[in-house]
Amino acid sequence: MARILIVDDEAHQRLLYRELLEDEGHLVLEAADGAMALEIVRRETPDLVILDINMPGPDGLQTLRRLHDLNPRLAVILNSAYAAYKDQFVSWLADAYVTKSSRTDDMIATVHAVLAQRGNNRVAQSGRPHA
Amino acid sequence: MNHREWNESTLVMLLAGGQGERLYPLTKRRAKPAVPFAGLYRIVDFTLSNCLNSGLRRVFVLTQHKSLSLDRHLRVAWSILQPDMGEFIQSVPPQLSLVSRWYAGTADAVFQNLDLLEEERARYTLIVSGDHIYRMDYREMLQFHADRDADLTVACTEVSVDEATRMGVIQVDGEAHIRGFAEKPTHPATLPNRAGRCLASMGVYVFKTEALVRSLIADAKSESTHDFGHDVIPSMLSSARRLCAFDVIERLPPTQRYWQDVGTLDSYFETNMDLLGANPPFNLFDPGWAVRTHIGHPPPALLRNADGYEARAVNCIVSPGCMLSGAQVFNSVLSPGVQIDAGATIESCILMPNVRVGAGATLRRSIVDENVVIPPGMQLGCDVDADRSRYTVTKSGVVVVGEGTLLGGSSW
Numbered sequence: 001m002a003r004i005l006i007v008d009d010e011a012h013q014r015l016l017y018r019e020l021l022e023d024e025g026h027l028v029l030e031a032a033d034g035a036m037a038l039e040i041v042r043r044e045t046p047d048l049v050i051l052d053i054n055m056p057g058p059d060g061l062q063t064l065r066r067l068h069d070l071n072p073r074l075a076v077i078l079n080s081a082y083a084a085y086k087d088q089f090v091s092w093l094a095d096a097y098v099t100k101s102s103r104t105d106d107m108i109a110t111v112h113a114v115l116a117q118r119g120n121n122r123v124a125q126s127g128r129p130h131a
Numbered sequence: 132m133n134h135r136e137w138n139e140s141t142l143v144m145l146l147a148g149g150q151g152e153r154l155y156p157l158t159k160r161r162a163k164p165a166v167p168f169a170g171l172y173r174i175v176d177f178t179l180s181n182c183l184n185s186g187l188r189r190v191f192v193l194t195q196h197k198s199l200s201l202d203r204h205l206r207v208a209w210s211i212l213q214p215d216m217g218e219f220i221q222s223v224p225p226q227l228s229l230v231s232r233w234y235a236g237t238a239d240a241v242f243q244n245l246d247l248l249e250e251e252r253a254r255y256t257l258i259v260s261g262d263h264i265y266r267m268d269y270r271e272m273l274q275f276h277a278d279r280d281a282d283l284t285v286a287c288t289e290v291s292v293d294e295a296t297r298m299g300v301i302q303v304d305g306e307a308h309i310r311g312f313a314e315k316p317t318h319p320a321t322l323p324n325r326a327g328r329c330l331a332s333m334g335v336y337v338f339k340t341e342a343l344v345r346s347l348i349a350d351a352k353s354e355s356t357h358d359f360g361h362d363v364i365p366s367m368l369s370s371a372r373r374l375c376a377f378d379v380i381e382r383l384p385p386t387q388r389y390w391q392d393v394g395t396l397d398s399y400f401e402t403n404m405d406l407l408g409a410n411p412p413f414n415l416f417d418p419g420w421a422v423r424t425h426i427g428h429p430p431p432a433l434l435r436n437a438d439g440y441e442a443r444a445v446n447c448i449v450s451p452g453c454m455l456s457g458a459q460v461f462n463s464v465l466s467p468g469v470q471i472d473a474g475a476t477i478e479s480c481i482l483m484p485n486v487r488v489g490a491g492a493t494l495r496r497s498i499v500d501e502n503v504v505i506p507p508g509m510q511l512g513c514d515v516d517a518d519r520s521r522y523t524v525t526k527s528g529v530v531v532v533g534e535g536t537l538l539g540g541s542s543w
Contacts, residue, residue, distance in 0.1 A: 069230045072352045089249045089344045090229075093351075 002115050003044065005029040007037040007063065008052040008079070013100075017050060020104055021111070034063035041070060048114060050107070051094070053080040061090050068093050075118050077110055132277075134186040137270050138218070142253035142340070143187050144241050145178060147261035148195030148225075148234050153395045156523055156533025157500060161200035163394070164192075164261030167483050167501070169406055169415065170450040170466050172424045173204050174393060175261040179220065180422040185269040187257065188218035191247055193240045195225055195233060208425030223247065236357035242347040248340060256343050258336040258359070264402050265333070265390035266413060266420060272337055272377045281375040282342035283367055285309065286335035288379050288390050289328050295319035298392075299332035299360040301376050309374040314360040330378065332360060333390050342372060386420075389413050396525045400498060403464050403481050407446045426451065429467045438473040438490070458488070472507070480512070483534075500534040509538060 004026050006017045011032070018028045029044055031037040033055055041049065049067060053060035060078060067074055078085070078094040086097045095114045098107050132140065151163030158166065164175035175192070182190050194201055205222045212218040225233055225243060234240040241248075241258065248256065255276065257269055267286070276284040287301050300319040302311030311320060312332075319329045336359065338346075346363050355362040368374055380388055389412040391402040405412055415422060429452025434442040440457030447460050450467040457473030468485040471477060475488045481498045488494065489507030497512040499505065511518065512530045523531040532538070 065229050068351070089245050092344060092348050 001025050001027060002047040003027045003029065004111070005031060005037065005040055005044070005046040005049045007031045007034065007049060007055075007060070009033060009055040010052070013052070016104070017107065020108060024108065024111075026111075034058035034060070034066070037063055038066055038070065041067060041074065046074075047118070048075040048077065048111065050077050050079050050111075053078060053082065053085050061085065061088065064090065064093050075114050077107075077114060079107070132274075137273055138186050138188050140254040141187055141189070141257055141269075141273060142248070142251045142255070143182055143190040143257045143259060144244070144247075145175070145182075145190055145192045145259050145261050146237055146240055147175060147192050147198075147201060148240050149262070150196045151262070151394075154393075154399060156531060156536075157396070157399070157498070158197070159500075159533050159535070160197060162194065162197050162261075165201035165204055166393075166399070167466050168264065168393070168399075169403060170448040170464050171426050172422060173201075173208075174264065175201065175204070176208070176422055176424045177264050177266075178259050178261055179209060180420075181259070181265070181267050181269060182220075183423065184420055185267075187269060188212050188220075189251060189253070190220045191244065192220065192222045192261065193234075193244060194222050195240070198222070198224060204425070208423065211423075236355075236362070237359045238347055238350050238355075238363045239357035241343070242351050242357070245344065245347070248344060253340055256338045256340045258338065260334045262394055263334065263390060263392055264413065266387050267335070267379065267383065267390075268387065269335075269337075271383060272335070275377050275382065276337040276375065279307070279375050280373065281337075282339050282372040283346075283364070284337045284375045284377050285312075285364065286333045286377045286379060287330045288333055288388070289322070289325065290331045292319055292321060292327055292329055295329035295331050299334075299364070301330045301332060303330065303376045303378075307375050307378070309364075309368060309376050312360075312364050312368055312374075314358075314365070330376065332364075333379070334360075334392075337377075342367075346372070386414065386417070396498070396523070396529060396531055397527045400481065400496075400525070400527075400529045404462065404479065406448065406464070407462055426467050440473045466501075496528060497530040497532065499532045500536075502534060503532050503536055504538065506538055 004021055006014045008014050009032055014030045021028050031040050051060045076094040078097045081100040083099045085091050096110045098110050147164040151158035154163050165173050168174045202222050209220045229243050299314045300316050302320050304310050322328050346367050350363050393399040393402050432449045432453040434455045437457035442455045442457050444460045446462045448464045452467040453465045453469045455471050458471035458475040460477040463477050463480045465482050466484040469482045471488040472490040474491040476493045478495045480494045483501040485502045486499045488505040491508045492505050493510045495512035515528045518530045
């Protein structure tokens with residue numbers, strides 16, 4: 001079981017992911033914006049953050065910078081309806097990028113892959129993320 | 132590629148943020164790249180001139196510690212490009228836009244400026260350092276890099292085993308691919324056919340920009356000192372990246388084989404002295420390779436006899452604005468505005484801008500920083516043990532008097 005923080009300004013999107021991830025046995029936390037996400041990360045130290053990009057206030061890419069500053073090794077999956085952000089260098093700070101769609105398999109598979117990678121890294125004690 | 136195409140496809144990041152502790156006291160009030168060199172210049176002028184002479188006109192200078200003097204020099208001497216034409220030499224202090232701390236290492240300095248790499252989106256990024264004296268047409272290295280489709284190309288040169296213990300040592304195969312890299316190794320790997328010689332990194336790197344960004348992010352997320360030599364290059368070597376070595380001895384003409392790191396007081400002193408020989412390894416007089424700087428508008432240098440003493444300067448760099456009144460100067464570098472009075476003798480010294488030497492003083496193997504006043508009759512470098520109790524004295528016995536030092540009788 002992992003502690004996963006979902007950051008999205010759309011309540012229905014958070015609910016969708018919450019149900020999927022809880023079914024998978026994970027503990028789910030929620031934040032509706034970047035500022036709240038930072039607060040929760042400081043307080044709850046999640047294993048993984050699923051981070052929307054287009055949000056009011058600090059957007060997902062800005063929040064990603066702050067998360068990196070707080071903990072460079074925190075696992076993050078960027079999640080946006082727009083694929084174009086993927087080309088921005090700053091988005092490469094995230095472990096993965098999933099484009100929002102009606103299919104949720106991609107997100108679940110990516111969550112598994114990122115958590116497995118992080119687990120492997122911890123076992124290997126290399127600390128080096130997937131390039 | 133032609134001139135214009137190399138410029139369009141290459142961004143230069145010049146690292147100028149180090150503390151320069153090993154050059155103290157010359158770095159007491161200025162960043163290392165801003166330390167005067169060879170009379171007229173600042174150290175950074177050599178790397179920036181390399182850029183300009185290579186047709187590379189998109190340069191970010193990443194500054195940090197004590198950058199005021201460097202910023203001032205860049206503004207006065209290097210505001211020569213046309214930003215509206217997409218060319219610039221831009222000084223960049225830490226922006227704290229990715230992390231809320233100062234640069235932790237050379238790689239971190241570039242990582243923290245990810246936004247600049249994004250803004251320019253150049254195909255290649257050339258990373259150079261502001262504390263080396265050398266002459267290099269970077270286009271030769273860029274072409275080499277492009278021909279091999281390398282992710283990273285490291286410029287390297289031959290050094291002795293002793294020097295190699297302080298540098299990044301490279302092992303290559305027959306096709307110039309890097310097969311081993313060790314930063315400051317205790318027992319450096321020597322070249323197969325050159326006993327006692329090693330191939331060492333010059334701290335000049337060409338990256339495919341995307342490979343650079345991927346490698347910097349991986350480094351930023353790992354336990355690391357965030358240094359190119361210590362961390363990024365070894366990590367790239369253990370991944371599937373293609374790393375090549377550009378051996379300047381093998382691939383560049385003789386005029387471009389000289390390279391010196393002036394990071395220590397002794398190497399700074401020796402590199403200045405190198406310029407005074409009959410065939411200096413770095414030719415400042417080559418009209419095809421101008422080294423730019425700015426020194427204001429001093430009057431010409433003047434040597435005149437005074438008080439019965441003849442003025443002489445032998446094997447010297449004498450900058451504009453110097454006035455030697457009955458003084459004898461041998462094997463020395465005099466920066467603009469130096470004044471030396473009758474009967475004084477200067478041997479193997481570096482006198483920085485506006486140093487005044489009083490009548491009858493004797494200076495040997497000394498570096499005297501800007502504006503210091505040497506009183507009449509004073510001796511410096513004549514009794515190194517005595518000097519050691521008052522000034523910085525290097526391992527090889529060079530006496531260094533820092534800026535702002537008041538010497539006995541300075542009210543003169």
